[in-house]
Amino acid sequence: MSELHGTGELEALVNAEFEKFEETGDGIYLLQAIQACGLYRLPIPFNVRYAFSQALQRYTDGKAKTLGEAFYVEREKSWNQTGHLNETKNAWKVYRETLRLHEEERFPLDMELHQLVGDKFGISASTARNYWRKVSKAMGTSKK
Helix, strand or coil: CCCCCCHHHHHHHHHHHHHHHHHHCCHHHHHHHHHHHHHCCCCCCHHHHHHHHHHHHHHHCCCCCCHHHHCCCCCCCCCCHHHHHHHHHHHHHHHHHHHHHHHCCCCCCCHHHHHHHHHHHCCCHHHHHHHHHHHHHHHCCCCC
8 A cells, every 4th residue: 555646546446445345245355445545535435335334234233243244354263363463563574674675685576585584583485475475465565
């Protein structure tokens, strides 16, 4: 998201999130579309408002027991909050170091760079690459 500048690009981001929601049925994409509208002060498109309203209505009518159920957002039973928070924290550290070496030190974005970063953080090159990809995707800046 950080590389988006124009309103058209931001609206495209909102639309892409909503399309993912429609394709997958995963409500996290609906919520991310709404989040993007709030962050960038965009009006919420009708289709996003309507889907949100429908989900909230499922909850208020009692058709869904939880907001997670109403919005089709559920954690897997094996999900571990502490593990998730640690992985997220580590992924951001790896991302920042990879980006620094790539942009400031002009290292090519390849497995050698991921190995170097992995060595620094005590993880494998493939884990460093996976963290890089995960954060890049989340930020909408996907590179290798």
